[in-house]
Amino acid sequence: MTRPVSALLEEWEPVIGLEVHVQLATKSKAFSPSATTFGEPPNSLTDPLVLGMPGTLPVFNRTALELALRLGVATSSQIRAKSRFARKHYFYPDLPKGYQISQYDEPLCEHGHLDLIVGGVLKRVKLTRIHLEEDAGKNTHVGAVSHVDLNRAGIPLVEVVSEPMITSAEEAAEFMRSLHRLVRWLEISEADMEKGQLRCDANVSVRLRGEDRLGTRTELKNINSFRFVQNAVDHEIARQLRIVDSGGRIERETRLWDADAGQSAPMRSKEEANDYRYFPDPDLPPLVVDAELMGGILRTLPELPGARFERYQKEHGLSPDDARTLVSDRALADYFDAACTAHPGERSGRMIANWMLTELLGALNADGKDIAQSPMPAAMLSALVVLVESGTISGKIGKEIFTESYASGEAPLAIVERRGVQQISDEAALWEVVDRVVKANPKQAEGYASGKDGLFGFFVGAVMKETQGRANPIITSDLLHKRLGR
């Protein structure tokens, strides 16, 4: 290659479309009663249908439909009132029936979108479709022997297909992160990528900038982490750019990403591609979404991250950064909302966010816990913030109280009362202390009066020492200025 990728990118534009499979968190499989638990002994979660036995028939799990509808609504998709299951045929040992029940020409959702923020800029990625299907089993190869585990077979999935309008590996990774956050937010999937609950294939092509037609694409399979997506797509863009730059042509093929080697290898060419012979599954009636079902979905849909992001800024005056951090995780946002609701107040939102993002997350990080495991309930953090904001305790004492409350679970107010660390804001009481301190240090008082500003801190320290740090710093400072004459 003669020119670096960065130079080629000025001339060429990468175009990426993603297909993301998300396992739906149902208790039983999409079409049969077996459980969907992860990590059970191989083939223990099977039944005659999962095993593809003769005479078995699929009956669709309504919960899977409800979960898929939540995602459809959350992505502003058009929901088909009557969608259909189709059979997708291919032979493989992990596919017991010789076909996968999927949706083809009549998918559940179409024309939705997913919003990403890339480099501080909002990007709306259109979704071609979201359809329901069943997962396949898993093959493992040990030497010359292959093992088939059908525990995963039949778990309901949604496949989310984006339009080819993602233009960098960074955007592709951000798409995955956004989708991951959204499905967790909606509680439709654990989306644990290590358990294969969220999996991604990417279609990558390049075209000359200004060109409307798409270039020949390759499909990258097996890119099952945010980092792999970024690496694999970056690698594929560079590979394609090298080929087109040297006058070559991109072959339509499927490539398998090898994360360990950091490169992809051809898996099958277009000629070897399967003809899936789709046709409507005659065992399953059309999937009907009526007004009652949709009404239930709309009523129970949680406030979405985008809406909360806006609300936190508008209602609580949070910075965009803080708001974004809070909506990065449903549990975090819910904790914040719960803390705000516990003690509603004019500026408490911002203070709560500060305490959450610094003290609480700091402590949780140090313990390796997430917000859901916080030993300090939202109402308790809120109570602590109220103590600080009302001036009952100083911010400094507040941090000590936080540490103690976090560790012991004792209510902040109880600790404050037990330790007697309420802030002294009573002006008469503080005047006595100030007066005593100034009288006891005439030399320093003289020095300050003659212009040595640095001595002011000496007097604040002395008052704090006298009051064991309980003196209200603002009032103290006021009174000292009065007593010292400037």
Place this chain on the structure above:
Amino acid sequence: MSEFWTVAETARRVAAGELTAYRLVENVLTRIRNVDRELGAFLEIDLDGARNAASEIERRRTSGEPLGPLAGVPIALKDNLVTKGVATTAGSKILKGWIPPYDATVVEKLRAAGAILVGKTNLDEFGMGSSTERSSYRKTRNPWDASRVPGGSSGGSAAAVAAGLCAASLGTDTGGSIRQPAAFTGVVGLKPTYGRVSRWGVVAFASSLDQVGPLTRTVADAALVLQAIAGHDPRDATSLNAPVPSYSEGLDRGIAGMTIGLPSEYFNHAIDADVRAAIERTMTALKDKGAKLVEVSLPHAELALPAYYIIAPAEASSNLARYDGIRYGKRAEAQDLLDLYRKTRGAGFGPEVKRRIMLGTYTLRSGYYDAYYKKAQQVRALIKRDFDEAFAKVDVILTPTTPTAAFRFGAKVEPLDMYLADVFTLSCNLAGLPGLSVPCGLTAEGLPVGAQLLGRPLDEATLLRVGAVIEATVGLGERRPGGIT
């Protein structure tokens, strides 16, 4: 002798203790031993199951517990109905040795009704055939003439009932597979409305067409067995959630004032003279009993066969994809995965099954779907509409079940000749309607002829009522098959 007792009579005598269930089972088993070597109706006899069922009935009877409506009735099951612990092959080598871990819904229902399930009957492989010659296991003969086929694909179930090896049997009907063998062997065969009987545990041939139904020696027996197996099943998403009427009630109400349609397109077809004569005698009898006979038109009738041979093979090619030798059934020795599929399926399937898998695979290819499968579904809708229009004017439709009586082994070598044996029965499945075949006399050679009645969706009761009149007027009466005894 108990072998030709009706279902009702058997149940009554067992309940009354006139004949113990033990004794009855031993009679049946003896009869099967004596006859079936030549007849070839059974693929598997469930000795233990039958004897255990008999013990249970006797235990209940002697302890005064209630008995089911079919208590003690020996019933045979077509071997594409899945039976827990009893080999189920669908007539195919590819399923050799498979012992299912579960029962079909119809099997559960028959057990619950007290029936004694004596064994599994022969069929064309996966139900694909009209003579039972396509079974991978054995030849089933027609008890009326051992040189002739019993029809198919439920040939074993039909022959077993005709020859008195059981009181009733279950078959499956995808394009005529209950009615055609019933006609050929002189028994009553009912294909219920699509969705009336659960398909859970029915080895699928063509999912949108398959339906389970009874083969019996009398119309009243068909009503009793249908009663036991009909009804909604949450395990079958295509099963109809409609109330099940009492099929025995009103069977003898007669047909005065009823309008019976005669589709001109069927009667213009080439029909064997003896068959035509038997159907004409049936018409006269029905008129005598007060029915009005009118001509009706089913304009798209001639498209049923081509539409069926697109839809059924397409669905079959998909349904049979699961037979790969990986999880159950026979697996061939192979070098690699592709080789394993090729050898297992190459050796496991017979030629007719392979032909249909290839047909279906072809028509479902990308880019061909619209021209074939979708077009055939559109034709199917037209056929259904033809029936809707006809049933606006008539209560039932009468046709011959088959253009000829039973043919000889090897008579239909060309696939298309065999397909034409079902020309009168296919459209019923395409339209999802109920269809009944009732014996209506014999040909000059002494072979049974079947009259087919087609009805409105879920109107099995009317079919049975008209069938009872045919049975009483032009039926076989006490005439029994003499080919194999």
